[in-house]
Amino acid sequence: MSGETQSADHEIPRSSNTFAGDVWVNFKRWNLKAVRNPFVLVVSLAQPFIFLVLFTEVFGNVAGGAVSEGLGPGIDYTTFLVPAIAIQVALASAVTSGIGLVNDIENGMFEKVLVSPMNRTAVFVGKTLAEVFRIALQIAIILGLGVLLGAEITTGVVGALGIIGVGIVFSFWFIAFSNTLAVLTRDQESTIIGANLLQFPLLFLSSAFLPLEVLPNWIQLFARINPVTYGVDAARAIMLDEDVMTVLEVTAFDGALDTIVPAVAVLAGLGVAFGGVAVYLLSRASSSDVR
Amino acid sequence: MSNDRSVADAETQREQSRQGAVDRTTPTTAPSIEIDGLELTYGDGTAAVDGVDLTVADGEFFGFLGPNGAGKTTAIKVLATLLSPTAGEVRVNGFDVRAEPRKVRESIGYMAQETSIDPELTAEENIRFACEAYGVPRSKRDDRTAELLDLVDLTAVADKRSEGFSSGMKKRLDAATALVHRPPLVFLDEPTTGLDPNARNRLWEYFRRINARGTTVFLTTQYLEEADQLCERLAVILDGGIVADGSPDELKRQVGGDVLDIELQDGEDARARAVEIAGKFDAFEDAIVEGTETGISVTAKTARESGTDLLVALRDAGLTVTGFNVRAPTLDDVFLAITGERVDIESTAGGVETEAAAGTEETS
Numbered sequence: 034m035s036g037e038t039q040s041a042d043h044e045i046p047r048s049s050n051t052f053a054g055d056v057w058v059n060f061k062r063w064n065l066k067a068v069r070n071p072f073v074l075v076v077s078l079a080q081p082f083i084f085l086v087l088f089t090e091v092f093g094n095v096a097g098g099a100v101s102e103g104l105g106p107g108i109d110y111t112t113f114l115v116p117a118i119a120i121q122v123a124l125a126s127a128v129t130s131g132i133g134l135v136n137d138i139e140n141g142m143f144e145k146v147l148v149s150p151m152n153r154t155a156v157f158v159g160k161t162l163a164e165v166f167r168i169a170l171q172i173a174i175i176l177g178l179g180v181l182l183g184a185e186i187t188t189g190v191v192g193a194l195g196i197i198g199v200g201i202v203f204s205f206w207f208i209a210f211s212n213t214l215a216v217l218t219r220d221q222e223s224t225i226i227g228a229n230l231l232q233f234p235l236l237f238l239s240s241a242f243l244p245l246e247v248l249p250n251w252i253q254l255f256a257r258i259n260p261v262t263y264g265v266d267a268a269r270a271i272m273l274d275e276d277v278m279t280v281l282e283v284t285a286f287d288g289a290l291d292t293i294v295p296a297v298a299v300l301a302g303l304g305v306a307f308g309g310v311a312v313y314l315l316s317r318a319s320s321s322d323v324r
Numbered sequence: 325m326s327n328d329r330s331v332a333d334a335e336t337q338r339e340q341s342r343q344g345a346v347d348r349t350t351p352t353t354a355p356s357i358e359i360d361g362l363e364l365t366y367g368d369g370t371a372a373v374d375g376v377d378l379t380v381a382d383g384e385f386f387g388f389l390g391p392n393g394a395g396k397t398t399a400i401k402v403l404a405t406l407l408s409p410t411a412g413e414v415r416v417n418g419f420d421v422r423a424e425p426r427k428v429r430e431s432i433g434y435m436a437q438e439t440s441i442d443p444e445l446t447a448e449e450n451i452r453f454a455c456e457a458y459g460v461p462r463s464k465r466d467d468r469t470a471e472l473l474d475l476v477d478l479t480a481v482a483d484k485r486s487e488g489f490s491s492g493m494k495k496r497l498d499a500a501t502a503l504v505h506r507p508p509l510v511f512l513d514e515p516t517t518g519l520d521p522n523a524r525n526r527l528w529e530y531f532r533r534i535n536a537r538g539t540t541v542f543l544t545t546q547y548l549e550e551a552d553q554l555c556e557r558l559a560v561i562l563d564g565g566i567v568a569d570g571s572p573d574e575l576k577r578q579v580g581g582d583v584l585d586i587e588l589q590d591g592e593d594a595r596a597r598a599v600e601i602a603g604k605f606d607a608f609e610d611a612i613v614e615g616t617e618t619g620i621s622v623t624a625k626t627a628r629e630s631g632t633d634l635l636v637a638l639r640d641a642g643l644t645v646t647g648f649n650v651r652a653p654t655l656d657d658v659f660l661a662i663t664g665e666r667v668d669i670e671s672t673a674g675g676v677e678t679e680a681a682a683g684t685e686e687t688s
């Protein structure tokens with residue numbers, strides 16, 4: 034083999050990255066790109082933040098009554114809203130995963146990575162980890178801002194970590210979805226439009242901004258099959274330390290867990306289902322089989 | 325060679341490797357590329373590569389020449405493990421592309437036709453990412469990055485984001501990232517397409533340096549001049565099959581001789597008469613005679629030996645020869661001979677079916 038000749042250019046001095054090493058290399062690259070790209074970092078945080086401030090200021094007084102009607106008295110609208118904004122951040126950030134993939138396909142980096150000896154699963158794991166890491170940071174920022182605006186996390190720091198955890202579990206299905214769009218359309222604009230178009234209906238037709246009880250019946254019906262409802266309910270249950278879920282009646286556990294456990298189970302299931310489709314499409318896109 | 329930055333050294337080595345090209349093909353090392361009966365048919369039934377046999381020796385500067393759509397990129401993608409062959413055996417650096425794709429990937433550098441760099445990263449970060457992707461040992465990454473930046477003259481803009489680079493700079497950066505692991509074999513897919521002559525010359529210089537270090541270079545190009553300038557050996561691919569193979573000089577010889585350009589006085593009538601005389605000239609067998617702007621051009625096997633006889637015949641016919649030149653054919657002439665038409669760089673390879681059939685007859 035060529036390795037036997039030992040002139041300078043005939044060594045193959047590969048330290049043969051481990052799987053974890055390949056994950057790390059890609060994790061670093063996508064974090065660097067996120068820091069470089071103000072759109073990714075700021076815009077996906079700015080819109081939820083504007084929602085948080087405007088909604089509490091504009092609807093705070095009016096919505097307070099509806100919140101009391103749904104969840105009982107004494108709950109501040111800001112406290113009610115912050116978990117929903119946390120989920121909105123996860124949603125908005127997950128879109129950028131598909132956009133990143135499309136950009137990589139367009140600027141040739143996708144193929145460049147395929148030609149490299151890196152493990153292909155590790156490549157996508159590293160990219161997704163970077164996105165999840167960003168989502169965790171952004172939810173933490175939103176929670177901090179929420180507390181500054183007067184929201185109260187009943188369960189404290191552990192609860193805050195729990196909400197971040199819910200946000201991460203929630204983000205998987207949408208990350209997978211935006212990657213699926215990316216592979217299918219291979220077009221940046223279609224991916225952005227496709228994923229963004231869904232964001233508002235998903236948010237408004239859920240328990241995010243008002244308790245479902247005060248919303249029209251058809252919205253209540255749609256909210257049942259809307260993943261955002263499960264994400265928001267789980268985050269809100271942690272925030273308030275109460276069983277807030279109305280779309281599924283579970284009493285097997287205790288208090289807030291009656292919401293958290295079924296909601297996280299539903300989200301995890303969705304993540305696996307959507308993830309399966311995305312993984313199938315990605316491995317087909319990176320396979321060398323002729324089509 | 326330990327110090328790649330020494331240009332003088334590199335040039336010396338280059339000279340040696342040029343001269344020693346024939347010797348080095350003897351099997352002291354395995355060939356870099358061995359292709360046996362490669363076929364690749366796309367899902368829609370298009371046979372992009374249809375029965376290619378090819379061996380590229382270790383250290384060779386090899387050129388794959390052909391018009392757009394001839395199958396160059398498809399073939400190079402098979403070699404780089406991006407496409408699985410439909411049929412045939414392909415070994416790269418001794419590894420089977422189907423059975424050991426990762427071994428192949430570790431041992432090659434690949435520069436795609438479209439410039440592939442991350443525009444959000446700086447020049448240095450792009451190279452560093454490649455170092456990490458190819459598992460260059462941590463202790464060597466700094467040196468390797470600095471060395472490659474220097475080699476492609478991007479040290480001054482190392483910390484600038486690559487999105488602002490000119491296309492020539494982007495190409496050079498792309499080329500540098502393909503070399504971080506010092507692969508014994510590098511694929512360059514139309515590396516200079518779309519570049520201005522200045523940028524092209526710089527890249528050529530750079531490719532020569534890599535080859536001088538002992539790296540096998542597999543280059544595809546539509547530019548005859550590029551192939552002529554750089555390559556020790558060429559294969560011409562047309563409609564998925566190889567129709568000619570050899571050194572640039574050998575290919576030129578296949579044109580059927582040398583070219584005798586004659587300049588004449590007295591305008592068009594004189595030229596027409598000269599074409600007539602040259603066409604009937606006994607000493608030339610199967611000569612191709614063309615009228616040119618200033619005289620005539622004769623391509624014939626015996627153009628060198630019998631050229632003077634033709635000049636005498638023209639003088640005897642009362643024509644005034646004002647200048648003449650016997651030259652070896654260019655690759656342009658080669659392409660004309662093989663494809664039956666002048667190569668139109670930007671258009672697709674239409675109207676070459678008859679010639680291509682000759683090259684693919686052994687597939688069936």
